Amino acid sequence: AAMLAGCRRALPAVLGRALRGRAAGPGCRAVSTSWCPVGAAFDAKQQRELRGSAAGGETGLFGVPELSCPEGFQEAQDKALQESEHLVQKACSIPPGPETVMIFDQLSDSLCRVADLADFVKIAHPDFAFREAAEEACRNIGTVVEKLNTDVELCQSLRLLLADEIVMSSLDPETRRVAELFMFDFEISGIHLDEEKRKKAVNLNVRILDLCNEFLTGSHLPNKIDKHVLPEHIRYNFTAEGNYLQVAGLHADCPDDLVREAAYKIFLYPNAEQLSRLEELLASRNSLAQLVGYDTFAHRALQGTMAKNPETVRQFLEKLSDQLSKRAQKDFEMMTKTKMKLNPQNSKLMPWDHPYYSGVLRAERYNIDPGLYSPFFSLGACMEGLNSLFSRLLGISLYAEQTQRGEVWSEDVRKLAVVHETEGLLGYIYCDFFHRPDKPHQDCHFTVRGGRLKENGEYQLPVVVLMLSLPCSTRSAPTLLSPGMMENLFHEMGHAMHSMLGRTRYQHVTGTRCPTDFAEVPSILMEYFANDYRVVNQFARHYKTGQPLPKNMVSRLCESKKVCAAADMQLQVFYAALDQIYHGKHPLKKSTTEILKETQEKVYGLPYVPNTAWQLRFSHLVGYGAKYYSYLMSRAVASMVWKQCFAQDPFDRAMGERYRREMLAHGGGKEPILMVQGMLQKSPSVEDFVDALVSDLDHDFETFIMDS
Helix, strand or coil: CCCCCCCCCCCCCCCCCEEECCCCCCCCCCCCCCCCEEHHHHHHHHHHHHCCCEEEEEHHHCCCCCHHHHHHHHHHHHHHHHHHHHHHHHHCCCCCCCHHHHHHHHHHHHHHHHHHHHHHHHHHHHCCHHHHHHHHHHHHHHHHHHHHCHHHHHHHHHHHHHHHHHHHHHHHHEEEEEEEEHHHHHHHCCCCCCHHHHHHHHHHHHHHHHHHHHHHHHHHHCCCHHHCCCCCCHHHEEECCEEEEECCCCCCCCCCHHHHHHHHHHHHCCCCCHHHHHHHHHHHHHHHHCCCCCCCHHHHCCCCCCCCCCHHHHHHHHHHHHCCCCHHHHHHHHHHHHHHHHCCCCCCCCCCCCHHHHHHHHHHHHHHCHHHHHHHCCCCHHHHHHHHHHHHHEEEEEEEEECECCCCCCCCCCEEEEECCCCEEEEEEEEEEEECCCCCCCEEEEEEEEEEEEECCECCCCCEEEEECCCCCCCCCCCCCCHHHHHHHHHHHHHHHHHHHHHECHHCCCCCCCCCCCCHHHHHHHHHCCCCCHCCCCCCCCCCCEECCHHHHHHHHHCCCCCCCCHHHHHHHHHHHHHHHHHCCCCCCCCCCHHHHHHHHHHHHHCCCCCCCCCHCCCCCHCCCCCCHHHHHHHHHHHHHHHHHHHCCCCEEEEEHHHHHHHHCCCCCCCHHHHHHHHHCCCCCCHHHHHHHHHCCCCCHHHHHHHH
């Protein structure tokens, strides 16, 4: 975890307060005549034209000249390390003052500009040589960061500043907060330890980084089985490799119960190496936490979050589970009846049945075949819908900008300029939206460059990537999105707007670099907009006829999501509870598989399947270790913000400005619970979080009666 640099994987985890009123100041850019409307950039004809015409001149990835070839990563890395050495010397030689914090932030920025970019490239670039070079750069920068986090002389320069009451009282709140955050990063890395223990902390951090990468890779690898073990009539569902079949997933949507059962048992069959990695990862995290003075890794990980400590998380999950249990039980009973109707010989509900039969119930009750909806959700129309929403709510417009040769890693990547009506150009979003071979099948937001106020007074514009896996357009139709894809697009755009509007003085706390249990609030809030008919009606038009999506179809879609929603949420509570136990008191009382079995049967309700180890596929243990609860807590906050601030009028500009001012513009520069307080005008309790989540499960009476 690159704490000093603020670098984070996929979604960084420290954010800060925006510089407001920069319309006439440095960094404000005029509207370019080369920009085109965002919706047009994603229609089939425009995509073909843009593919064939990059802007003149050549450059490297994201406009970084060195990155025109894989070897450029070494050059970029060497430059960053050379700059960081100079900044470390400078920080250690000047008297304590505001410049100390600025130098620390420059140090953070110089390392992040390589590490964050490499973080994305190592996952998404189609060229293996680029991916390999980026992976090496990540590892090298990460190692340097861990050493800096235990550099006593560097820490002393910051400690002198924090100890000087006169200088500290003269600093503005944001600068004070950032100085404290940098010191916090030193402390959780063990700066207070003796030299031998500091070296041990560095080695543990580096080992943890390696284990995380290895575990993440292992969590996605397929399992093989002799094809003769499976009945002949289901073998075609899996990839053949000689006498073996490869099982690469759970096949959760397959209508054949036997296929789902086979996939579940084979894909989740324990792998000894992966099990060993997980055990070492959990033990190493615990050793590091205890070495630097924490009871458990969870206590270390939850410092500075909304929840603040594992005790609050446990209380939140237990209260939520209590509220959900009866509703979830009813959901499981409905699924069991449906399974009994379709498969009378084997009606016991098993874990591989939950996703499939909940989907069957939704489709039966509300007739929500995605094929009925997708003609109304062309990608161009959805992008125009987002553009319209941001314009009315925040005064922001999205424009497509032509890229230079070498700037993007695939010809179908689009570059969007984010422009405010008075403040000008705020930053760039690279849209890597379309499926391609070997591209990870995951929806992600990546910070490539954080925003900050530079030494010359100009503002360093933020750059982010949104990665989706959408189908490509055809000659007869544009890219058409299912309702789930549309909602995911809105979700990821919520992260992007957070990055654009968190215009902070310091890069270390910019955009989405905030505590994890707050980072998902802006993205989940966007899902509420995506499910509101007043918003959807602005853009959902049939791509052939121009007919608007009927209101009752939107209502049915929203209500369908509440079918079996209690059971779905209970499953999330189980994942979060498991994560807390794994990162709690060590040594663990039982094996990770025995803990899985016990927690699954106690919290989730469906039986554990012998000889399976789902935890070995739990990839969130890497990026969300001890923080998986964040999805649920963020959803609770988003629900409260939606109901109190936007449900009455989703286009309320005054409320949009308040949202920007109170929630998007502070982040790491302010405690997350204080931002929530500012928006809601009250301090929510654990009970408020639980009530918000449970109330979202209630059906809308009008829609229910209409469809009945």
